[in-house]
Amino acid sequence: MPAWLFALMFTTFTFATDDYVIAGVLPAIAADLGVSEAAAGQLVTVFSLAFALGAPVASVVAARLPRRGLIGGALLVFVAANWAAAFTESYPLLMGLRVLAALAAAAVVPAAYAIATALAPEGRTGRYLALVMGGLTGSLALGVPIGTWVGGAFGWQATFGLGGALGVVALAAVYWTVPEPPAAPAVPMGERLRPLARPPVLLGLLGVVAIVMGSMMVLTYLAPYLRDLAGVGAAELGWIFVLAGVAGFAGGHLGGRAADRWGADRALLAGVGGFTAVMAAFTACWFVRPVPLPALLPLLAIWAGVSWWIPPPAQTRLLAMAGSAGPQALALNSSAVYVGVSFGGALGGVLLESWGSAVLPAVAALVEVAALLLMWAAARSAGRGYGVAASVPGGGVGG
Numbered sequence: 001m002p003a004w005l006f007a008l009m010f011t012t013f014t015f016a017t018d019d020y021v022i023a024g025v026l027p028a029i030a031a032d033l034g035v036s037e038a039a040a041g042q043l044v045t046v047f048s049l050a051f052a053l054g055a056p057v058a059s060v061v062a063a064r065l066p067r068r069g070l071i072g073g074a075l076l077v078f079v080a081a082n083w084a085a086a087f088t089e090s091y092p093l094l095m096g097l098r099v100l101a102a103l104a105a106a107a108v109v110p111a112a113y114a115i116a117t118a119l120a121p122e123g124r125t126g127r128y129l130a131l132v133m134g135g136l137t138g139s140l141a142l143g144v145p146i147g148t149w150v151g152g153a154f155g156w157q158a159t160f161g162l163g164g165a166l167g168v169v170a171l172a173a174v175y176w177t178v179p180e181p182p183a184a185p186a187v188p189m190g191e192r193l194r195p196l197a198r199p200p201v202l203l204g205l206l207g208v209v210a211i212v213m214g215s216m217m218v219l220t221y222l223a224p225y226l227r228d229l230a231g232v233g234a235a236e237l238g239w240i241f242v243l244a245g246v247a248g249f250a251g252g253h254l255g256g257r258a259a260d261r262w263g264a265d266r267a268l269l270a271g272v273g274g275f276t277a278v279m280a281a282f283t284a285c286w287f288v289r290p291v292p293l294p295a296l297l298p299l300l301a302i303w304a305g306v307s308w309w310i311p312p313p314a315q316t317r318l319l320a321m322a323g324s325a326g327p328q329a330l331a332l333n334s335s336a337v338y339v340g341v342s343f344g345g346a347l348g349g350v351l352l353e354s355w356g357s358a359v360l361p362a363v364a365a366l367v368e369v370a371a372l373l374l375m376w377a378a379a380r381s382a383g384r385g386y387g388v389a390a391s392v393p394g395g396g397v398g399g
Helices: 003-020 022-033 037-061 069-087 092-118 126-155 156-179 187-199 197-218 221-230 234-262 262-290 293-309 309-357 359-382
Strands: none
Touching: 003 022, 003 037, 003 069, 003 092, 003 126, 003 156, 022 037, 022 092, 022 126, 022 156, 022 197, 022 221, 022 234, 037 092, 037 197, 037 309, 069 092, 069 156, 092 126, 126 156, 126 234, 156 262, 187 197, 187 309, 197 221, 197 262, 197 293, 197 309, 197 359, 221 262, 221 293, 221 359, 234 262, 234 293, 234 309, 262 293, 262 309, 262 359, 293 309, 309 359
């Protein structure tokens, strides 16, 4: 594998770490800035929503710009936003800086995928894209735990300082290793959004939103939930994120294989069923709190595993129902994922503020069941029986 490919993977790792690490330092941010934990969680919401809306626009507006120059300029903005966040004491200003960092990420990530696609040797495009996307799961296993530990030891400001430092390393790696790919024809925004006019694709994308939303409701507010349930602090939380990242990586791999072997529908049912069962177990644990952390670790591992198990069969079904519009639907899938992240943070914040962390697992389970119903409705609107996607090869997580 060429060095430039690992530079692009590290870049997606940097952006994903910057988005998800808020979950590890959320209580500290809330305490220092004088806002509720639910309000602090909206830092995840605005980042993800800005990314979801900005990525399709950036891919069109910046289509004719040199890829290396685009990535380098956006990374400079990203570094500046994070280092400015390390010194702010204003919640509104921090919110604005998170939007700025997200827009920088939205300009870079589609360009990184485009470079990997353009420069991959024949027959290796899928592997090259999978490696670039691997930065997402890698951030949960490594980036978020490190950011959480840094925040616990030196304060949440140091976590943003770390995010800026990662951006500098990514900038240097891109500058020294990534070649300029051949120019690709620009795809108009109307062409990119055309699959949304097809009910099966629209319903499938809404299902993806709900799938991610249910998982992120728990992940975003994992710190206050585990603190209330088991007295977990920042040091223990870092190791929990390591466990979640490793289990999530394994779950995504197994979910893809299950979609290939069992069919996407059976794999999706198994994943949603597993997620619902784990959320029911978390809900039951609330009534016997405080629960020793070792007793929770198996449940946390299963939760992370099934959360990442679900996206591959869901994406496989989306590809099947999109038909000839498959490539555009998969491009929209990235925005759907980040819309789900933002909605999960927003709804989780409302629940946390109104009823406390106890209700998060139960509502997350209901959201996943709603996602399954949306997937079923998508298949029905395509005029097919439930199970049509079984013959379609499995896809990757997130897209």
